[in-house]
Amino acid sequence: MRLRHLAAAIVLLALGAAPAVAQWINHPTPGIPRTKDGKPNLAAPTPRTADQKPDLSGVWIMNGLSTATHITDVEMLPWAQALYKERQATYFHDDPASNCLPEGPRTGLAGLEPLRIVQTKYLIVILYETGAVRHIHLDGRPHPKDPNPTWMGYSVGRWERDSLVVETTGFNDRTWLDFAGHPHSESLHLTERFRRTSFGSMQVTMTYTDPKAYAKPFTVTVPAAYVADTDLLETVCHENDKSRPRLVGRIADEKALEKKVAVSVFAGYVGSYDAGFLGAWDVVLDGDELKIKMSPDGARLPLIPQSDTQFTFQALGGSIRFVPDATGKATQLILTIVEGDIPVMRK
Numbered sequence: 001m002r003l004r005h006l007a008a009a010i011v012l013l014a015l016g017a018a019p020a021v022a023q024w025i026n027h028p029t030p031g032i033p034r035t036k037d038g039k040p041n042l043a044a045p046t047p048r049t050a051d052q053k054p055d056l057s058g059v060w061i062m063n064g065l066s067t068a069t070h071i072t073d074v075e076m077l078p079w080a081q082a083l084y085k086e087r088q089a090t091y092f093h094d095d096p097a098s099n100c101l102p103e104g105p106r107t108g109l110a111g112l113e114p115l116r117i118v119q120t121k122y123l124i125v126i127l128y129e130t131g132a133v134r135h136i137h138l139d140g141r142p143h144p145k146d147p148n149p150t151w152m153g154y155s156v157g158r159w160e161r162d163s164l165v166v167e168t169t170g171f172n173d174r175t176w177l178d179f180a181g182h183p184h185s186e187s188l189h190l191t192e193r194f195r196r197t198s199f200g201s202m203q204v205t206m207t208y209t210d211p212k213a214y215a216k217p218f219t220v221t222v223p224a225a226y227v228a229d230t231d232l233l234e235t236v237c238h239e240n241d242k243s244r245p246r247l248v249g250r251i252a253d254e255k256a257l258e259k260k261v262a263v264s265v266f267a268g269y270v271g272s273y274d275a276g277f278l279g280a281w282d283v284v285l286d287g288d289e290l291k292i293k294m295s296p297d298g299a300r301l302p303l304i305p306q307s308d309t310q311f312t313f314q315a316l317g318g319s320i321r322f323v324p325d326a327t328g329k330a331t332q333l334i335l336t337i338v339e340g341d342i343p344v345m346r347k
Contacts, residue, residue: 024231029058032228033199040228042200046162049119054162054196057119059227062109062204063279071178075215080183087181088314096175100237102151104175105168105190105208107132113235114227124157124164129235136166143169149186151175164194177208185212200226261305266290268328272347281344283333292320 033044047055076084087094096103108115113129124136136155147154147170154170168190177184189209196202202224209217266285273281275294282293284300290311291300303311303320313320318337322330335342 044199080213166192269330
């Protein structure tokens with residue numbers, strides 16, 4: 001009972017670095033700045049095209065798992081709120097990735113798979129490992145007046161000084177804005193601002209406007225990191241169509257089996273854990289509940305106790321087991337998903 005991409009994140013965690021999942025990992029990227037020892041100089045200035053626009057070309061990782069997984073502080077209209085709660089209650093079983101469908105505006109957002117930007121004067125193409133492709137037109141064309149709704153929408157862009165501003169409309173309503181199940185309507189208007197701040201860094205700010213699903217627009221910002229000396233991996237979604245029928249049940253079923261655990265036991269698990277590529281995970285107490293924050297400003301994700309050490313972790317569709325020492329203080333946690341047991345060490 002898990003999302004394909006979140007499981008992929010754990011694979012990356014186990015491998016320890018994003019480039020390990022891609023092909024041609026030993027072939028150096030030509031034409032990029034390097035230090036004296038031959039390593040990519042990610043602190044070098046932003047490269048520019050012949051017409052002095054920032055050059056966004058290259059392979060990138062958008063590290064927005066925590067931000068993009070749980071959009072917070074948004075006011076949904078009643079139908080969207082009801083659908084959002086239903087998706088959470090049913091293990092996200094209708095997630096597009098679980099159905100081998102395109103993922104729309106969240107594609108590539110969480111940093112679980114790299115993407116490649118190919119930039120020309122009048123067109124920017126973004127290639128994703130899942131096979132999705134975006135065409136961002138820079139030739140001044142307007143959006144289609146009555147577009148046939150698509151999974152990736154229709155994108156037109158313009159330069160505002162050193163920022164690429166992309167406006168996308170014409171989405172269908174079958175995709176999610178994040179991995180937590182926030183819905184949207186066909187009225188979604190996505191505005192992105194890409195700003196490359198150095199050779200190796202880029203900020204992507206996304207503003208979502210959807211008056212049929214949300215009371216007001218909201219914005220999230222995700223950092224992107226250049227990934228040198230590697231390339232994209234061909235990713236084909238095939239097995240999910242076999243496993244999806246097993247995505248049954250409701251969170252309430254497990255809540256009914258919840259074991260009451262003393263807060264003093266939880267106190268031994270509170271602290272920071274090193275989740276590798278996914279950053280620091282903070283285990284916190286929220287009243288008498290134990291929760292996990294996957295980013296400093298991210299949502300607190302609940303853990304449902306099944307015993308003093310074993311918990312259901314809905315956000316990743318698996319379970320977590322804390323390993324305490326003789327004093328009751330956890331030395332690590334073990335995340336269990338279908339791929340197996342993944343140790344996450346306490347800092």
